Amino acid sequence: MTPDEARSRFALARVARLATVDADGAPRIVPVTFALDGDRIITAIDAKPKREGPVRRLVNIRANPRVSLLVDEYDDDWARLWWARAEGVARIVEEGPDLGRAFGLLRQRYAQYATVALIGPAVVVDVERWLGWSAVAG
């Protein structure tokens, strides 16, 4: 799969999985809603209930900004399997026009954000590499 096709397939998904790494080198995955802004992936902390304590993805990104995001669809017909992945560097946007833009892009994609509050901060990932795999196209 070409990087362009990986990006296109990624863009259509409703959910991605975000991997971050903590200060001790342990990875952690969490599902995220997202929007694409060119070669940036936008996610944000919203008001969906969270586990207690600090939001670990933010703690991790502050310690190590390298992230990976995956989109995939499983099918028991393995000829239909594919995935698309973004690798890049994340930054946390706490305020200012970039935060407003991030919220705007997420609200455009998800009608749910009409009723679920976007709290922030946003996480903006500068994608350095798009890649993907598909069972059929090799």
Place this chain on the structure above:
Amino acid sequence: MTPDEARSRFALARVARLATVDADGAPRIVPVTFALDGDRIITAIDAKPKREGPVRRLVNIRANPRVSLLVDEYDDDWARLWWARAEGVARIVEEGPDLGRAFGLLRQRYAQYATVALIGPAVVVDVERWLGWSAVAG
């Protein structure tokens, strides 16, 4: 969600996402088929076409055995969202009875392995922590 419930939900999924970390601290996610063996998660390299070059998840695990695996289901009704995660330490099983056991467990779960060859090695994750989140149960 209790650790037991996270484990139970994880066990029912057909696909999980595996995050590993490379020697430079960059995370990488890939979808995997898996089987549970108590508090161990079994995956293996199979004959589904791979991207060229060495299998990166194995390179990463040799550099840093800490891994995270996620199961989740997306629904546009956000009251139905949930995820379950395993955090643990992976080891690579190249041969011997543990490899045969891993292949047997995978073949039990996936009829596809009657026609898709299991090549190996297997990756066996000793789960140290099960955790999960659900929109409804908090």
